[in-house]
Amino acid sequence: VGGVVWISGFALAWIGGRVNPLAFLRASIPAQAVAISTQSSLASLPAMLTGVRALGVGERIADVVLPIAVALFRATGPCMNLAVAIYVAHLMGVELGPVALAAGVAAAAITTMGAVSLPGSISFISSIAPICIAMGVPVEPLALLLAIEVFPDIMRTLSNVTMDMAVTTTIARAEGDKK
Template sequence: MLKTLLVLGALLLGITIGIATGASAPGVVSVADVVGSMWLRGLQMTVVPLVVTLLITGILRTAQMARAGTLTVRTIATMIALLWASAAMAAFVTPALLAAFPLPETARVALQTALAGTASTGEVPPFSEFVRALIPTNPVAAAANDAILPLIIFTLAFAFALTRVPEERRLPVQGFFATIAEAMIILIGWVLVLAPIGVFALGLVVGSRAGAAAFGALGHYVLIVISIGAIIWIAAFVLAALGGRISPLVFMRASIPAQAVAISTQSSLASLPAMLTGVRSLGVSDRVADVVLPIAVALFRATGPCMNFAVAIYVAHLMGIELGPVAFAAGLAAAAITTMGAVSLPGSISFISSIAPICIAMGVPVEPLALLLAIEVFPDIMRTLGNVTMNMAVTTTIARAEGDRP
């Protein structure tokens, strides 16, 4: 939390100094632009190897869990369906929220102008070409050209093929990719140590070019993304009522302790004991609770697809990029799939590794993510709150499907 607040403070200080200096110190702004761009490139260089290795290890881990029995298979299938539903919800609700409550045009234009020098956009091909390109002829070329969705599809196919390899030959390969993923996480951790410097530099550049409009844009972003996460939180009560036959009031009383831990720690893992106590008070047996909730903490983040997708859509809105059906389809698939590989990562790392692929798949610039990373502390509270509440709702639903409770 201290590190997060330090990065947030660096952003606010950078924007403030940038507003104060304005165009009077072009040399300072130029140096800050170079420093911020170098730090951002340090983040970007880890995205492709991190996504590939995390997806492979995530799929193999999920397949190993699925062999444990029908309860585990039912749990994983339910969670995957909810992840795709979460991404689909964001595809419809986020544009509707932005249409109803758009960022003021003056602030949007000012921030777009400030970021125009550093942000680069990709191109989303026509639908027929998009579908044809989903199967890469050369996965290495796909990685080199940031063709993230074809790369993800190849990675998924490769990971599923590995599940059919005999265990004695699969485990060394699994260990190899797990080691690369761990090394990438350490590397991005080193880059994030410099986050106060990088974010301060980027904030100074944006403040000098956009002025006070930068503060309003960041506040607007937080409200939009938190609103998307709040829908998942509300949906947990609906799922508990329909799938678990538990009234919202009863479910709220049982989930309050876990939600309190989630808000204070921003950690689903830290909330696990309170979640176990809560679902047991709702009549869920140890047989179901001790299987479903650990799987949920290890593999499932219900708010991940929708809030990550919402961030990418917001960046497109901020930069004045019109998103077509193909871009939304690419973003939806990337949001739902990449969540499976990023669930066990710290928030600052998963923010980049999960959202950058979505932006790349949609042809949306990733550069604004460096600024949004600094204020992720606020959406992250809603992320954890929604995840913990949905974990408990899924557990009650699985318990009833298993005949564990009436």
Template sequence: LAPANVVKAAADDGVLAVVVFAVAFGFAATRIKTELRRPLAGFFEAVAETMVVIVHWVLLAAPFGVFALALGVGLRAGLGVAGTLAHYVAIVCLSQIGLILITYVVAVVWGRISLARFARAVAPAQVVAVSTQSSLASLPVMIERARDWLGVPQTSAGLILPLAVAVFRITSPVANLAVCLYVAQLNGIDLGLGVLIAGGLTAIAVSIASVGLPGQVSFFAAIGPICLAMGLPLGVLPLLLAVEVIPDIFRTVGNVTADLAATRIVQGGDAEPIGSEHSKTS
């Protein structure tokens, strides 16, 4: 998994090896002096922002490309394509709904909170998640709800939630693997246990490295490495991108819900009784 030459690995589409190197490089960067780490972080932040700009340019042109691809496929396959896309959306969305329901159970059991109170606490953050499809955009209301409804101190919420938004995307590995399994099924490819393990490890690594932006921005960057690690073709991904906005809503809602559940569990209970302020809000 560790590349002898990371540049060659990148040129040969050895995405998993590149991800392993990037994770090791990131951890190693935390061990150098602050005055050396700061410009290094600034450089990669600038590169990341530049790539986001390029991605936005690509997304502006993407509808024309997706339309051309869908038109060609539609002329050959007819209305069957619509059924295929609907099947894909249903599979990914159902996997996310199941994960969200499990998150509620985990929050109630290990967070020592009633289901009704937790549901009311996360509902406004979920609304923001649906409208923006971005965990980052949901962060302010998440901190507010954790403080006012989940009994988490402001200092704890201000530390745990930004960290959770940055690295704890519980829905991403599940949804991304669901996409890859659908691609494999669509192409009639049988996947062995070793391939599934490689895909799962890559999905976890990619979810940690991705950003909390709408899924359309990071769809290829998130799904592509997993498909390559599992030996799956990439040709169908532009077609799936056309309907990604629907599954991405459930991805973001699941991530926001899990982040608030994790914050409550880490806190371990109410920091102080929720009194008048909670009652006023009610």
């Protein structure tokens, strides 16, 4: 799921920001390297600012949109958290009907907006347990999945950083603040 969001970031930059995917890759590699090594979008912010400016985004947009995106926009949150809840349901043999899935989607959207921007190992259970509860899925397996959360969290951060840069280039183009 995180890989789909990561690739979608490139598609958004290409379609919405009119940025060549290879140019976007070159500009985003330093921020992605920081994201992988720190698992922190906030730590990646200076490299993201440098990257979007290299893509022609003006300071007016870069200095406002990108920090807000880092603070509030977690593109991977709802979809990856919902995917974990669906995985747990499958693991525990819980059948999910349309109502349970709709409840999970709603809970995932709401909990992501209220989640603090901390590494996944800290916020994993508090972010996913409400989704599981809304869907009628047991929360106990989350304690076991926490042991491997570092790997999905790397993908979460990588995808979030990429999508934050893509959103910034798209907004810059829409606002006419792109060279």
